[in-house]
Amino acid sequence: MPTSSSSSAQAARAAVAARLRELRLEAGLSGVELAQRCGWHKAKCSRIENARTPPSDADIRAWCAACGAERHTEDLIASSRHAESMFVEWQRKQRTGLRRLQDSYLERYRDTTHFRVYSPDIVPGFVQTPAYATALLSSITEFRKIPNDVSAAVAARTRRSQIIHDSHRRFALIVEESVLRYRIGDTEAMTGQLGHLLSIMSLPAVSLGIIPFSASRPMWPLEACYIFDDRLVQVELLTTDVTLRAPTEVATYLRAFDELHKLAVYGEHARNLITSAIAEVSGP
Known part of the structure; x- marks a missing residue:
């Protein structure tokens, strides 16, 4: 997803990032532990949580699975996909x-x-x-x-x-x-x-x-x-x-x-x- 100057789109992406961070914290995981479970470089979690890198559908699925929060997957994917157009x-x-x-x-x-x-x-x-x-x-x-x-x-x-x-x-x-x-x-x-x-x-x-x-x-x-x-x-x-x-x-x-x-x-x-x-x- 390309970076946009729209403050509204930025806010939508930030909301997705904040929710992913909440799921990680609720699961009692550090960013390093989450990255290990997902098979990522540790910096990737930080970039996603700070809304610098928009997560792909696969990223969200892996994140939710690692946190034991699969029930939130589809909502987060929908929100992320349409952050630009929401x-x-x-x-x-x-x-x-x-x-x-x-x-x-x-x-x-x-x-x-x-x-x-x-x-x-x-x-x-x-x-x-x-x-x-x-x-x-x-x-x-x-x-x-x-x-x-x-x-x-x-x-x-x-x-x-x-x-x-x-x-x-x-x-x-x-x-x-x-x-x-x-x-x-x-x-x-x-x-x-x-x-x-x-x-x-x-x-x-x-x-x-x-x-x-x-x-x-x-x-x-x-x-x-x-x-x-x-x-x-x-x-x-x-x-x-x-x-x-x-x-x-x-x-x-x-x-x-x-x-x-x-x-x-x-x-x-x-x-x-x-x-x-x-x-x-x-x-x-």
């Missing part, structure tokens, strides 16, 4: 505008059959209308001070979103009621978006749940996340797009999604929340 700064991804960012997800979408999406604040991209997407992406463009290619980006997002009509895939969408209330764009854009949510609820491959303001919350609102099958989670933060592939991290998000699912309402109750929001946006 944290990607939005500014770097968006520096040439937003259209290329939309297209960058195409392969990930094509490879997925079961999508789980949770959003606390905006309508998920799958089901955004062009007017809503235009308002949202325009705001992002202005905030980021990046080249304005909003029209092309909206067109790319709209094309990509056609996947939701593929009956061979499944889409489980959960949003907070606040998504219905936050006004993105003008009245026409917002009412059109809410009306679109009503229409997509009839699609056989789509399940739309809404967590009401009135819900008792054993599970707190999370950051927006997209779960692709059971293999990958994309978490969207203000400054960072985080991609998680470690099995235990993916499992944690799957468990959280299940808890959020229990809080959501569906069917007629969800429709009532949407129609109430439309009436509020439309005014008297």
Whole structure:
């Protein structure tokens, strides 16, 4: 793995190195003893633990085996493999505008059959209308001070979103009621978006749940996340797009999604929340 100047990637590699060191200490081994068990030069352990040399998959397997910690092997391999791509700064991804960012997800979408999406604040991209997407992406463009290619980006997002009509895939969408209330764009854009949510609820491959303001919350609102099958989670933060592939991290998000699912309402109750929001946006 090549050295990167990205502080986020460095932090990801350092986290892997720190965990390997913890396993060695928990096993009561010195660096020299671990190197002997693995058949390495003694300096190799130090280089790995100090994140100067990224470990290979084989290195991690040997390290975990030497420490009697094989159960951690796959998580550490997943974290190490994706240390460079796990944290990607939005500014770097968006520096040439937003259209290329939309297209960058195409392969990930094509490879997925079961999508789980949770959003606390905006309508998920799958089901955004062009007017809503235009308002949202325009705001992002202005905030980021990046080249304005909003029209092309909206067109790319709209094309990509056609996947939701593929009956061979499944889409489980959960949003907070606040998504219905936050006004993105003008009245026409917002009412059109809410009306679109009503229409997509009839699609056989789509399940739309809404967590009401009135819900008792054993599970707190999370950051927006997209779960692709059971293999990958994309978490969207203000400054960072985080991609998680470690099995235990993916499992944690799957468990959280299940808890959020229990809080959501569906069917007629969800429709009532949407129609109430439309009436509020439309005014008297």
